[in-house]
Amino acid sequence: MRPATPAADPDAYPPPADADTGGTAARRYHARYGSVLPAIDLTASNTPPKVHPGAHVIPLPFPPGAPAHASGLDPAASESLDNLDNLGALLALLCGVTRIDWTGAGVGAGRPVPSGGGAYPGEVYVATAFGLCHYLPAAHALELLSPADLRADLVRALSRPPAHRPELVLLITTRQDANLARYGPFGHRLQALDTGVLTGQALTVLAAASARPTAHVLFAERALGGLLGLDPGAERVHAVVTADPACPPTPTAELLNRRSARSGFEPAPVPVAQITELLDQATAPLPLDSPDGPGTPDGPNTPDAPDAVGCELYLVAGRVTGLEPGCHRHDPRTRKLVPLTPGATPRALFPPGGPGELAGFEAACALLVVGDHERGYPEHGDRWYRMLNLRAGILGQRIGLAAARVGLGAGLRCDFVSTETDRLLGTPPGRTALLAVLIGPERGSGTPTHHLLFPGGHR
Ligand SMILES: Cc1cc2nc3c(=O)[nH]c(=O)nc-3n(C[C@H](O)[C@H](O)[C@H](O)COP(=O)(O)O)c2cc1C
Known part of the structure; x- marks a missing residue:
């Protein structure tokens, strides 16, 4: 059971790291602010990424695999330089600039990961033998925050630490104000x-470096924030990934080709076999530290199927050859699609007249990540809500990559009204749609893009 924590204000969400209302604050927040609409203000700006003024900046080689710059680190250091080279490749594929896009809004830097409204609220910190650093994606550089090896201290703050000290600890934080001006509390x-x-x-990039990664979502948040020097009102740790890279990550075609289908979808049918392949890839077990479901006795590194982590996938088929139009539930055990509500369409998932409706009309199908809202409050308290949305994000990322792998376009969306979408899907009480991914053949040749990295590495 969850340890007792001081009572918190049930109207404040997210509650402070050391306070908890047993889910009351999270339930109220979800009822009031769980949907983006109608509060969005598209004229408002997102806040800029974090920088640490005065920190020593270490440029990373770009493209990864190119000769390393002088790092300024102690270069008894050929080992550090090797690591920096590999670390640079890993970070570029995690969230660096990997392409240039030409869109209606002008020329922009494209990232390997999607982000709601392009706000990129996440920050990445890296702890290795040579110290603690913060990654600057736009500059592809590291800010050296401490030359001390903090890995043992960081791992000590994890509720389910790995059996040995990991070679690499990635810490993923969020800037609390990053997207609030635009999205309000939904942010x-x-x-x-x-x-x-x-x-x-x-997890994907580290698996491509044979690193046996584990994602940790249960930890002493204040202790970790303190080690990173965070102001708890401004930035909070959401996840920690521990890993032991054995080789540089391979820049696979899907890692480089993933992007949102900004030009929309050709309203053309897609064979069910392609969707089944996509689902098989997206629902492969997740290496998470907090198995909540059955059959996970071995602790970290025991991968969990999505439904064992509180999320399941629904598919709303529009134009999928070999599948009846309507809503289906993906059964992770049989890998079959179980028909639920006939007649539901991807278009109807979104409010009439909005951009989601048009995109839904064009898409062949929509995949929805549905979260088991009530399941984790007794054990994890309010934090469960964050854990659940984080898991939905992991699945959304996997679906986007799997779509790129099978040659389909995809676009993550959250511009639906949860109650309406839940009604259409027929979700049982306590379960709610957290994220939608529209899928179909991308229109024409898609958004013009210039790739900066290539499958297989530097040319
Ligand atoms: C959690 C999440 C929610 C998103 N919701 C929407 C949405 O409602 N509508 C939309 O057009 N795009 C949405 N996106 C896609 C982003 O706008 C897109 O990822 C971003 O502009 C970067 O472009 P890229 O994915 O092509 O790299 C979402 C992305 C994420 C990660």
Whole structure:
């Protein structure tokens, strides 16, 4: 059971790290602010990424694999330089600039991970033998925050630490104000989805470096924040990923090709086999530290199926050859799609007249991550809500990558009204749609893009 914590204000969400209302604050927040609409203000700006003025800045080689710059680190250091090279490759594929996009809004830097409204509220910190650093994605550089090896201290704050000290500890935080001007209080839920996307990407990229990663969501948050020097009112740790990279990560085609289908979808049918393949890849077990479901006795590194972590997938088919139009539930055990509500369409998931309705009309199908809202409050308290949205983000990231792998376009969306979407899906009480992903063949040749990295590495 969850340890007793001081009572918190049930109207304040997110509650302070050391306070908890047993889920009351999270339930109230979800009822009032769980949907983005109608509070969004598209004219408002997101806050800029974090920098640490005065910190020593270490440029990373770009493109990864190019000769390393002088790092300024102690270079008894060829080992550090090797690590920096590999670390640079890992961070570029995690959230660096990997392409240039030409869109209606002009020329922009494209990232391997999606982010709600392009706000990128997540920050990434890296602890290795040579110290604690903060990653600057736009500059592809590290800010050296401490030359001390803090890995043992960081791991001590995890509720389910790995059996040995990991070679690499990634800490994923969110800036609390990052997207609030634009999205209002809904921005907090969006931040949890976004840091989930980053966590999922870290797991994927580290798996591509044979690093046996584990994502940790249960930890002493204040202790970790203190080690990173965070102001708890401004920035909070959402996830920690521990890993032991054995080789540089491989920049696979899907890691480089993933992007949102900004030009929309060709309203053309997609064979069910392609969707089944996508689902098989997206629902592979997750290496999470907090198994809540059955059959996970071995602790960290025991991968969990999505439904064992409080999320399941629903598919609303529009134009999927071999599948009846309507709503289906993905059964992770049989891997079959179980028909639920006939007649539901991807278009009807979104409010009439909005951009979601048009995108839904064009898409072949929509995948929805549905969270078991009530399941974790008894054990985890209010934090469960963040954990659940984070898991939905991990699944959203996997679906986006799996779509790129099978050659389909995809777009993550949260511009639906939860109560309406839940009604259409027929979700049981206590379960709610957290994230939608529209899928279909991307229109024409898609948004013009110039890739900066190539499958297989530096050319
Ligand atoms: C959690 C989440 C929610 C999103 N919701 C929407 C949405 O409601 N509507 C939309 O057009 N795009 C949405 N996006 C996509 C972002 O706008 C997109 O990822 C961002 O502009 C970066 O572009 P890219 O994905 O092509 O790299 C969402 C992305 C994430 C991660």
